[in-house]
Amino acid sequence: MNNQNRRLFLKLTAAGLAAAGMPALSYGAGFPERTIKVFIPTRAGGGADRNFRNFGGVWKDYLGVELEPSFYPGAAGRVGYETYMGKAEDDCHDLIFGNMGPEVLNWVVKKPNFSLDDYFYFLMVDADPGCVFISEKSSMKTLDDVVAEGKKRTLTVATSRLAHPASLGMLVLANKTGMKVNLIPLSGGKNTRNGVLTGEVDLGVLPVTTAMGRKGIKVLGLFDERNLVPEDAPGAVLINTEYKLGIPPLAAGARAFGIKTAAAEKYPDRFDKLRETGMKVFTDPAYKEAVTKGKGSWALIAPGGIAECRKYVDNITALGQEYRGLLTG
Template sequence: MKMTNTITRRTLLGTGAAASALTLASPGILRAQSFPERNIEVFIPTREGGGADRNFRAFSSIWKEKLGTDFEPGFYPGASGRVGYEIYMGKSEPNAYNLIFGNMGPEVLNWAVQPPSFDINDYFYFGRVDTDPCCAFVGAESPLQSIEQIVEEGKKRTLTVGTSRMAHPASIGILALGEETGASFNLIPLSGGKNTVAGAVTGEVDFSVLTSGSVISAGDSVKTVLVFGENRVGDALDNAESINSVYGMDLPEMLSARAFGIHRAAAEEFPERMEVLQRTFKETFEDPRLLDAYVAARGTPEYLNQGGVEECAQFVKDMLELGERYKPLLTGA
């Protein structure tokens, strides 16, 4: 016997009632299915064209396919990243359509040196893209060609050291070295990675400190003399040794780590949207095209390194502790 389904007013009402019950019982499911319904704005607290911008564009070029929408970046340089965070926390709506893409190392150190106007617990990072150890380097034509020469010269006179911003893991690294060896270093904030590299190349400063990915991108115009962490790329950083191995120190690894962050209120009010963001973020890392995009954007493949909420939270905790420990060196530099 062939069974047919005839749609009547009763069955239609029954179907509608069941759908209504599903909607009431599982609003999060339906909201998750419709998210995102428009582009997502990303606040980047550095200038356009810098390392964070290149990193963001490489990652978002794959992520947007997984998420089914595009990203609209906005750049807010100024005050070592503070401007971008103040605008994000003060003016953007906590609805999961507004994210921040920051460099956790230097930007969290900012809060240790001088607290922001907002509660730092009102946002959190959920998606780390990379981990990039900091290093010290000289211009290729510099008379100082080793860290030993730099330390010896620093005991005779105060050396000028270019840094992208004062509150930076690289700044802590070189100031800690000066404290350990008795060499005298004067940090000069040069506003961004490009200027910091240029400062060493042109001789505007005696040498510079920066995240090593940016130094690798500078090629033969610079020479790396010390890494404030593990040298995972060998000759790309001139086989420079770590500060701990050269000077017998126990300094924690000084890293920059770029990550996406979100308002805590958005994650709490829209957990289904948060789940979509986290799931598609992970799917992006599983896509082999990401590495190609990252390398094409001048990223160092060894530094591409996924991290979630827990990893980011631990990194923030470590940075705050380091900032408190070295605050006198940073504020008195």
């Protein structure tokens, strides 16, 4: 059955069920009334953009309206969140799509102007573990080489931002092994990769999707307890267990949709429709196709609701507080 037929089938089924008086499906009738506006706190063309395009491209069919992204980069995501909190309407048509890892970690370092209870994440899209990567031209070939070298001299480590779960992983690793590292924030995954590729820095840390499968780059290790991407990051060491870091497997990239608390409270039926239709995207083959066609890996897609998002946010906040000193340099 091709996509078109399948969707038609789904629609007809839904209509049939609604007619049969299934209340769950009549929620939020008439919603959405207009395009869903999605605030993205990073630059166009980055990792969040790619993830959003894949997801939004399928979600729109379930919502019946387009999802229009607008990008508000700046100050480690602060500009995007502050703009969202300031401009977004409380009618469930305005959402934010961010990377919970670095953005929540940023709040630990520097509190935003709004209260953290004023928004929450409700739809987690992926869990992209942090990784340590290196240029294939480098003389260091394994993570052990890196650690050994780091004991001799201070290694320069490219990262997207200082307050990033991947940076945090690197700092914990350095702490445990006694190697010396100097984190170089290069703003954004692309620049971080370029810094490593052109040999300006010794190695880099990033969410693995942004580093793996690229020419000239070798992923040495993952800050995770299992390797979900064995094909793209062959031979990657599982750093958390291998070096006994004592930190939970926190994804460095955990993209999720968030919403203003006021909007979800004011229109619970609309919010439920967003949640329910959002979860359906994960079972749609079109979504899987979009993810695998790009550089993404289906194994890293991790559907999650409010509870999963909450747990992630709490974990990363606690860890951020524990290592606050290291993050602020």
